[in-house]
Each structure stands twice: as structure tokens, then as C-alpha cells.
Amino acid sequence: MNYPGPTFGKTLYAVLFTVLLPGVLWLWADSASAQIPLPVVYAPEAGWPIAGFGLFWMVWGMVSLYQYGKGLPMNAFPPEQFVQKGAYRWWGHPIYVGFGMLCFGVSLGLGSVAGLYLVTPVVVLGMVSLVLGYENIDLRNRFPHACTDAWFGLPSPMDLRPGWPLRAGQLLVLFIAVLLSNFIWMQLQLAPGPAYLPVISAVPRDLGKVLLIAGTWMFTGILYFVVTSERQLREVQIAFWTAIFLHFFAALLYPKAAPANMYPHAGWAGCLTVPPVVTIVSAVFYSRVFYRYRIFFVIAGLGMAMFVSEFSPFPDVYRITAIAVFCVAIFLPSLWKNILILAEKIANSWREWEFGPVRVINHGFYVGIGAFSGVLLIGHLVGKDYAWAILLFAVIGLVCSALWAQFIEGSEKLKRPFGYYGSVVSVFFAWMILKALGYPVWMLIGAFSVAMPWVQAIGRLRCLVNGCCHGAPSGPDDGIRYFHPRSRVCGLSHLKGERLYPTQVYSFIWMFFAGFFLLRLWNGGASYPFIFGIYLILNGLGRFVEEAYRGEIQTPRHFGLRLYQWMAILSVISGMVMTTLNVDRPVLAPEWNWQIVVSAALTGLFTFFAMGVDFPRSNARFSRLV
Numbered sequence: 001m002n003y004p005g006p007t008f009g010k011t012l013y014a015v016l017f018t019v020l021l022p023g024v025l026w027l028w029a030d031s032a033s034a035q036i037p038l039p040v041v042y043a044p045e046a047g048w049p050i051a052g053f054g055l056f057w058m059v060w061g062m063v064s065l066y067q068y069g070k071g072l073p074m075n076a077f078p079p080e081q082f083v084q085k086g087a088y089r090w091w092g093h094p095i096y097v098g099f100g101m102l103c104f105g106v107s108l109g110l111g112s113v114a115g116l117y118l119v120t121p122v123v124v125l126g127m128v129s130l131v132l133g134y135e136n137i138d139l140r141n142r143f144p145h146a147c148t149d150a151w152f153g154l155p156s157p158m159d160l161r162p163g164w165p166l167r168a169g170q171l172l173v174l175f176i177a178v179l180l181s182n183f184i185w186m187q188l189q190l191a192p193g194p195a196y197l198p199v200i201s202a203v204p205r206d207l208g209k210v211l212l213i214a215g216t217w218m219f220t221g222i223l224y225f226v227v228t229s230e231r232q233l234r235e236v237q238i239a240f241w242t243a244i245f246l247h248f249f250a251a252l253l254y255p256k257a258a259p260a261n262m263y264p265h266a267g268w269a270g271c272l273t274v275p276p277v278v279t280i281v282s283a284v285f286y287s288r289v290f291y292r293y294r295i296f297f298v299i300a301g302l303g304m305a306m307f308v309s310e311f312s313p314f315p316d317v318y319r320i321t322a323i324a325v326f327c328v329a330i331f332l333p334s335l336w337k338n339i340l341i342l343a344e345k346i347a348n349s350w351r352e353w354e355f356g357p358v359r360v361i362n363h364g365f366y367v368g369i370g371a372f373s374g375v376l377l378i379g380h381l382v383g384k385d386y387a388w389a390i391l392l393f394a395v396i397g398l399v400c401s402a403l404w405a406q407f408i409e410g411s412e413k414l415k416r417p418f419g420y421y422g423s424v425v426s427v428f429f430a431w432m433i434l435k436a437l438g439y440p441v442w443m444l445i446g447a448f449s450v451a452m453p454w455v456q457a458i459g460r461l462r463c464l465v466n467g468c469c470h471g472a473p474s475g476p477d478d479g480i481r482y483f484h485p486r487s488r489v490c491g492l493s494h495l496k497g498e499r500l501y502p503t504q505v506y507s508f509i510w511m512f513f514a515g516f517f518l519l520r521l522w523n524g525g526a527s528y529p530f531i532f533g534i535y536l537i538l539n540g541l542g543r544f545v546e547e548a549y550r551g552e553i554q555t556p557r558h559f560g561l562r563l564y565q566w567m568a569i570l571s572v573i574s575g576m577v578m579t580t581l582n583v584d585r586p587v588l589a590p591e592w593n594w595q596i597v598v599s600a601a602l603t604g605l606f607t608f609f610a611m612g613v614d615f616p617r618s619n620a621r622f623s624r625l626v
Contacts, residue, residue, distance in 0.1 A: 013074050024576075025103070025123065029115040031580035035530045036118060040111050041187055047108025054101025060087040061094035075135065082139070082146040090169070092153040093135075096127040116187075118579065125541050126572065133545040133565065154237060155230040162230045170237050171224045177241065178278070181248045182271035185258060209262045216274040216304050220282045226289055235333075236285050243277045243329040249513065250321050253520050257321040260312040276305035277322040281329055343505050344480040347464040350487065357615050361625060363465035364612010370458030372604030374451040379600065381447045381522065383590030387599040389439045393430045393448060394603045398610055400426030402622070416622045417468070418611060420456070420543075421567050424536075442583050446528030449535035453515035456539075460504040460511075462611065466626070467492075471501025472551030480505075486626055493553050501549040510542035527585050533578030540571030 062073050064086030071079025073095055087094035103123050107115030139146065147156060151169030155162060227233050251258040263270035283301025287294035305322070312318040328335065351362040371394065378390050404422025427445060434441050463469040467487030471479065479499035482489035490496040517538070521531050547555075547564045556563050614625040 010072065010074060010077055013076050014072075017074075025119055028576050028580065029107070029112050029119045032114040032118055032530075033112065034582060035527055035579060036113050037525070038113055038117050039187060040113050041108060041116055042111030043108045047105045047110070049105070051102050051105025051109060054098040054103075054105055057087060057091070057094045057098030057101065059098075061091075061098060064088055064094070075130075075138070078138065078142070082143040084146075084149070088150060090151055092148045092150045093127070093131055096131065097152075100124045100127065122537055122541075122572075122576075129541045129544045133548040134561070137548055155234040157231050157234055159229045159231055161228065162233050164225075166230070167224045167233065170233060171221050174220070174224075174237070174240055174278075177244050178274060179271045181244050181275075182259070182261060182273060185248065185251060186261065186264065186270060212304070212307060213262060213272055213274065216279050216308060217272075219300065219304060220274060220278060223282050223285055223289075227285070228289070232285075232289075239281050239285070239329045239332065240278055242332055243281055243325050244275060246325040246328060247275055247277055247321065249516075250325065253516050254317075254321075256314040256317040258313060258318065260308050260310070260315075260318065262308065262311045273308065273311070275322075276308045277325050277329070279305045279308070280322070280326050284330055339505060340478075340480055340502060343464060343502050346461060347467070347480055347482050347487070347489075348484050350465055350484045352486070354616070357617055359614055359616045361465075361612050361614070363462040364608045366461040366465070367459050367611045368604045368608030370455045371607035372600045373458070374455035375600035375603045376596065377451045377454070378444075378447045379590075379596030380592065381450060381590060382443060382588060384593040384595045385591075386439065386444060387595035389434055389437070389444060390447075390596075391599040391603055393434065393444055395606060396430045396433065397423040397426040398607060400429065402610065406621070416614060416625050421564070421571075424571065440586075442528040442532075443586075443588075446522065446531045449532045450515070450518045450522050452535065453511040453518060453539070457508045457511040457515070460508045463504045468552070469504055469507070470495075470551055471503040471549050474499050474501045474549075488552075488626070491626070493551060495551065500551060503546050503550050506546050506549070507542065510546075511539075514538040514542070525585065527581070527583050529578045529581035529583050533575040533581075536571045536575030536578060538575075540568040540575065543571070544568040 065071060065073050065079050065083055065088075068085045068088075069079030069081045069083040071077065071081075091097045100120070100123060103115065103120040106112070107120055112119075149156060149166070151165045152173055155166060155170065223236060224233065227236060247257075247259055259275045260273055261270055262273045279301050283297045286297035286301070290297065309315050309318055309322065349362070353360045375390055375394060379387060382390075398418075401418045401420065401422035402416065404425060405417035405419035431441050431445075434444065460469070465487075467482055467484075467489040470482070470489050470493065473479075473495065476499060478501070480502050481497055481499055483496060485491060485496075487496075489500065514535070518531055518535055521534060526534075544565050547562050547568065550562070558566060611625070615623045616626075618624065
């Protein structure tokens with residue numbers, strides 16, 4: 001991000017991020033509170049110290065950048081030197097960590113329901129998106145030989161012996177993750193818990209439970225000090241984070257899969273229970289380090305996990321979930337490698353059939369199936385009375401996506417491209433048309449917001465075959481390769497055979513999880529504008545990161561960011577506005593009949609024709625897909 005006029009630019013940047021951004025977040029929290037029917041957590045005794053601690057990290061981080069980096073904490077005007085001292089010895093991004101703590105603490109201190117459940121999570125995800133989608137890439141480009149080794153940061157994938165501060169820092173990060181996940185779970189009322197949370201509302205007196213919690217923490221914590229390399233420590237931390245996230249996400253979607261909590265009414269003490277799946281993962285890593293004694297560690301880990309899981313409200317469901325989460329966490333590297341192998345096979349699976357002047361391409365089947373499935377889901381949510389409105393909405397979206405891409409990417413080589421943000425813009429036109437026809441537009445927008453992530457995810461399979469939305473060159477051990485001459489990668493970007501970031505896979509995974517979360521909001525009774533707003537926010541955050549690793553030559557850049565990264569930022573801002581709108585949600589009793597199936601079939605066929613059938617011998621606009 002290089003701006004003309006450094007003095008003016010720095011002043012504008014400072015005002016934007018120190019005055020305007022906090023003010024916008026405050027206004028957002030105040031305006032959106034009415035849309036979040038979750039328990040208020042008013043804990044000033046805990047909130048204000050957390051906020052003060054966060055402010056400390058922010059100030060120390062800024063001073064460290066100025067002192068050691070010879071610059072200011074501004075992405076647009078970055079420091080001259082790479083900083084690993086001061087606050088940056090502890091955190092890779094202490095200013096962002098501190099700001100996240102500040103938002104969380106202020107939300108607790110003021111009892112802001114939107115601040116706790118909406119603003120703080122979005123701020124944290126936004127900072128992660130900025131780091132992954134810009135800062136890390138910029139740092140690698142400016143300091144290619146620099147290596148971040150912060151004590152609270154993810155260890156390097158090197159076979160170096162980790163120091164004690166790094167080991168202790170990783171354990172503390174795990175402790176914070178467990179504490180926060182249990183705290184949020186309690187407040188979302190997935191298990192009984194107080195809405196008003198003092199620092200410690202009760203002191204556990206059951207000696208057996210206390211010893212079991214202490215034992216699980218000791219069993220897990222010692223692992224950090226027996227692994228022999230930073231590579232192993234990194235693998236341990238990634239497995240733990242994966243297990244905690246997946247189990248928390250599963251509990252969010254299905255409350256009966258909630259983790260065990262041995263003290264559900266004991267305030268902060270109730271947040272100390274180690275998820276049993278973490279104990280089992282620990283046992284596996286112990287077995288790798290002490291192979292001769294693997295049976296002992298497996299029995300110990302399984303035994304503690306079984307005891308703790310008994311305190312889950314629904315232990316049987318919890319154990320099934322824990323087994324699934326455990327398998328993913330332990331086999332994550334192998335799972336990722338197999339995903340890349342499958343993605344590469346799909347990327348080189350182009351097939352086409354010509355019938356006179358008409359050509360049918362196999363990647364059209366993916367989007368056709370995605371559109372068909374999406375309309376079926378929407379019809380299931382809203383019922384048969386809106387079957388034809390759904391069809392009209394979908395057609396308007398597809399037409400606008402084609403027109404958008406013509407304006408941005410259309411050329412002699414790209415006669416019929418499609419652009420996602422055209423379908424977002426189409427909401428405005430669909431609103432006017434459907435409103436004139438007397439349909440409840442907000443209900444349809446909310447339902448489409450639930451289905452769209454999965455439609456987009458399936459559509460990414462077409463992107464793999466077509467070679468659109470492809471990544472930039474990656475490392476030698478990562479990425480996927482394209483060989484088919486019809487692929488855009490080979491014919492337009494001239495990157496045949498090179499390993500490229502699997503950006504379509506990144507999008508698929510992110511949208512897969514986003515879809516489940518939005519469905520949870522729909523089933524939980526969230527308002528339609530709120531669902532639409534969360535969809536725009538999640539899509540924008542994911543797209544900002546994905547776009548940073550893309551390698552399409554036809555996408556323009558402005559001020560150091562790709563066009564669609566700016567569009568992603570606009571999507572997040574629009575989503576914030578949507579979450580503040582107050583629209584009553586009527587009670588629906590949807591009925592299923594043949595009209596929904598016909599609407600889904602017509603939508604699927606139209607999408608298949610638009611994105612999978614073309615006229616290869618024509619040179620007219622919209623004639624050829626490749």
C-alpha cells in the first residue's frame with residue numbers, strides 16, 4: 001500500500017485507525033445489540049484488567065516498532081527494519097493481540113452483548129485476515145531471510161531444539177485457548193451457566209474433580225517440555241488448536257456435542273476443564289516421543305478422557321464427536337496432502353463434447369449441481385410459496401455476475417467470464433423486482449445467504465477444472481499443478497506445470513464452515529438482515545486472504561491490493577451495516593412440493609448452460625467460455 005504524500009498519508013492513516021475505527025466499532029456494538037438475543041455478560045472486575053493488559057501490549061508494540069524498526073505501526077508506511085525485540089519477542093503481532101484483548105475486556109466491562117459476541121470476534125478475524133492476506137506476504141517480500149520466533153507465536157518447522165520460553169509460551173497459549181472456548185461455550189448456554197460472571201463465583205471443593213483437572217493439565221503440559229524439536233512443538237500446537245476449534249464449532253452447531261465441563265456453575269473455575277479430545281491427542285504425541293512406553297501413555301490419556309467426558313451433558317454424543325475431531329487433528333497433515341492430490345486430479349479433469357456448433361464442458365456439471373442443491377435448500381427453508389421467486393432471484397444473480405465480469409475481465413480471450421461480486425450487486429436489482437411483485441425480499445435474501453456458501457464451495461470445483469481463481473506460484477512442497485491446455489492457468493497465465501497455491505481449496509473449506517454457521521443462525525431465529533450481514537462479513541474476510549494468494553494476471557491492482565481485496569473490505573463494511581438493521585422475522589411453516597424441485601431443476605439447468613455450454617466457433621461477446 002504505497003500512497004503519495006507521506007506526511008499527509010501518515011496523518012490520515014493515524015486518524016483512521018486511532019479515531020475513526022474505534023468510533024465505528026463502538027457505534028456498531030451499540031447499534032447491533034438489539035439483534036443479538038444472547039445473555040449479557042457484565043464482569044467489570046475481569047473486563048477492565050483485561051482491557052488494560054491489552055492496552056499495555058498495544059503501546060509496548062508501538063514503542064518497539066518505533067525503537068527497533070525505525071518506523072510507525074502503519075501498513076502503508078512500514079518500518080525500515082524487521083523487529084524481533086521488545087514486545088515482538090513475545091508476540092508476532094503484539095499490537096493486534098492487544099487490540100483484541102482491549103475489545104474483549106471493554107465488552108465485559110460494559111456488559112456489551114454485541115461487543116462480546118459480534119464485534120470482538122469479527123475484529124479478531126479481521127486482524128487475522130489482514131495478517132494472512134497482506135502483512136505476512138509483505139514481510140516475506142521485504143525481509144526474505146527474516147524468521148519470526150516469538151515465544152507466543154507458532155514455532156518454526158525446523159528441527160531446532162526449542163528453548164524454555166518458547167515451550168512455556170506455547171503452553172500458555174493453549175491455556176488461554178481452552179479458557180476462552182469454555183467461557184464462550186458457557187455463555188452461549190450450550191450448558192448451564194450464569195449470565196452474570198464474576199471473576200470467581202464459586203471455589204470448587206470436590207477434591208476428586210480438582211485432582212482430575214490438575215492431572216489432565218499436568219499430562220498435557222509436560223508434553224510441551226519433552227518434545228525435542230520446534231517442528232514437533234509446531235505439530236503439537238496445530239493439532240491442539242485444530243481439536244479445540246473443531247469441537248467448539250461442532251458444539252456451536254449441535255449443543256449435544258458440547259465439551260465436558262466439570263464445574264458448569266463455578267464462573268472462571270468452570271472454564272478450566274481440559275477438553276478430553278486434547279488429552280487423547282496428547283497421548284498420541286507422547287507415544288511418538290516415548291515409543292517404547294506408548295501403551296502406558298495411551299491408556300493414561302484415554303482413561304482421563306473417559307472420566308472427564310462423563311461430565312458432559314450428553315456423553316455418548318460427545319464421545320462420537322470427540323473421535324471424529326481426534327481423527328482430523330491427528331491426521332491433519334496426511335488429510336491435507338490427500339486433499340491437494342484430489343484437487344490436482346480435478347484441476348486436470350477437463351472434458352468436452354461438441355455437438356455441431358455447441359460445446360458442452362464437464363465443469364458445468366459442478367455449478368449446475370451446486371445451484372440445484374442450493375435452491376432445494378432455500379426451498380426447504382422458506383417453502384413452496386416462494387419457489388418461482390427463488391428462481392427469479394437466482395437468474396438475476398447469474399446474469400449480473402456475467403455482466404460484472406465482462407466489465408472487469410472481459411477480453412478477446414475471455415468472452416464469457418463470471419464474477420462473484422456481480423451476484424452480490426444483483427441483490428439490489430433483485431430487491432426492486434421482487435418487491436414490486438409483492439414478495440418478502442428480506443426473507444429471500446436471508447435464505448439465499450444460508451445457501452450461498454455451499455453453492456460457492458461446490459462452484460469452486462468448476463474453478464479448479466476451468467483454471468480460474470487460481471493461485472500464484474507456491475513453494476516446491478505445496479500447491480497443485482495444472483497441465484490441461486484448456487485450463488486458464490496454461491492458456492492465459494502461462495503457468496503450466498508450476499505448483500500454485502490451491503486458492504480454490506482455501507475458499508471451499510472456508511465457505512463449508514461458513515455455511516454451517518449461517519444455517520445455525522437461521523435455525524436460531526436470527527433476523528434476515530443479520531444473517532445477510534454475517535454472510536457478507538465472513539465471505540469478505542475469507543476472500544481478502546484468498547485473493548492475496550491468487551495469481552490471475554487479468555485482475556487489476558490499486559494501492560498495493562488486488563481489486564477484489566478492496567471489494568472484500570467493502571463487503572465486510574456492508575455486512576456490519578446489515579447486522580444493525582431491525583426487521584421483524586415472521587414465523588414460517590414451510591411446505592415442500594413439486595414446485596420447489598422444478599424451480600431447483602430450472603435453476604440448475606440455466607446455470608449449467610451459462611457456465612458449462614458455449615459456442616467455440618463464434619467470436620461474439622458471451623459466446624465462448626474458453
